[in-house]
Amino acid sequence: MQSRRDVLKKLGAASTAGLAGTAALSGSAAAGMPGVDWKPADSSNYTSADRGASEINWIIIHTVQGSASGAVSWFQNPDADVSAHFTTAEDGYLYQSLSEVNIGWHAGNGSYNDTSVGIENGGYVSEPYPDAQYQKTADLVAYLCEQYNIPKERATWVPENAWDNTTGGIIGHDQVPGSTHTDPGDNWDWNHFIDLVNSY
Numbered sequence: 001m002q003s004r005r006d007v008l009k010k011l012g013a014a015s016t017a018g019l020a021g022t023a024a025l026s027g028s029a030a031a032g033m034p035g036v037d038w039k040p041a042d043s044s045n046y047t048s049a050d051r052g053a054s055e056i057n058w059i060i061i062h063t064v065q066g067s068a069s070g071a072v073s074w075f076q077n078p079d080a081d082v083s084a085h086f087t088t089a090e091d092g093y094l095y096q097s098l099s100e101v102n103i104g105w106h107a108g109n110g111s112y113n114d115t116s117v118g119i120e121n122g123g124y125v126s127e128p129y130p131d132a133q134y135q136k137t138a139d140l141v142a143y144l145c146e147q148y149n150i151p152k153e154r155a156t157w158v159p160e161n162a163w164d165n166t167t168g169g170i171i172g173h174d175q176v177p178g179s180t181h182t183d184p185g186d187n188w189d190w191n192h193f194i195d196l197v198n199s200y
């Protein structure tokens with residue numbers, strides 16, 4: 001696993017350095033992978049897997065209820081027993097904690113963990129989300145939707161067993177069956193966010 005992490009870390013760094021050039025040269029409408037600050041979660045906080053597009057059907061949007069950097073540090077703590085793949089800070093700074101091929105522990109529902117990519121947003125459900133945070137999370141979600149064939153829309157059919165809806169979509173943690181969490185909450189402007197995701 002270490003070698004894969006190293007490779008991904010290098011790719012993330014290269015992507016950060018070359019982002020503007022890559023976008024200018026691409027010439028297609030495809031969303032590129034945003035540059036990430038790679039902060040590997042402790043391996044005891046997620047399930048190692050080898051997922052691809054047929055297993056990744058959902059994007060789950062969360063709010064940290066604290067800082068982005070604090071969440072990322074917590075995922076590195078062996079006591080946490082929790083992890084999300086990505087965390088976006090209020091200023092748009094983006095962290096990655098585990099590869100999408102692996103199963104994060106963030107949904108509070110096993111089948112949704114198994115079939116999703118989890119994205120945390122730094123901050124609190126009681127506060128507005130800044131534009132830079134919307135934009136970076138949307139950039140990331142656009143890329144993930146294209147990479148894993150996920151519809152760029154908020155899903156309304158959210159069955160008890162995530163595998164029953166093989167189309168999937170983008171949902172809030174508060175939509176996950178059985179979840180007691182309220183994030184991202186009423187301050188998350190879904191129409192604005194989905195518009196941004198579809199701006200590619």
Ligand SMILES: [Zn+2]
Pocket residue numbers: 061062063106173181183
């Ligand atoms: Zn959550």
